[in-house]
Amino acid sequence: MKKNYNFSVTLRCPVCGSTDIDLSEDKTYGKCNMCNKEFPGGYDELVELNQAAIDAALDGKKSEIQKDLENELHDRLKKDLRRNKNIIIK
Numbered sequence: 457m458k459k460n461y462n463f464s465v466t467l468r469c470p471v472c473g474s475t476d477i478d479l480s481e482d483k484t485y486g487k488c489n490m491c492n493k494e495f496p497g498g499y500d501e502l503v504e505l506n507q508a509a510i511d512a513a514l515d516g517k518k519s520e521i522q523k524d525l526e527n528e529l530h531d532r533l534k535k536d537l538r539r540n541k542n543i544i545i546k
């Protein structure tokens with residue numbers, strides 16, 4: 457597959473919804489720049505708080521990948537069957 461299925465979810469502050477969150481270098485501490493909410497659990501805590509958004513993004517990706525796979529399979533079938541003159545694929 458040629459497509460890149462990487463995706464990213466922007467972590468949001470659960471208090472104010474801002475994405476302007478500072479993380480310490482080792483990601484063990486975070487702080488929202490909008491409402492000054494602190495995240496002593498750092499990155500892990502933010503991921504946990506954003507789990508619903510991450511799951512939703514993953515679900516979206518899943519159906520996208522599935523659709524691409526189906527298209528690819530259909531194209532391949534089409535090519536294979538083109539050699540067979542008795543079968544017409546629309």
Ligand SMILES: [Zn+2]
Pocket residue numbers: 469470471472473474488489490491492493
């Ligand atoms: Zn905030």
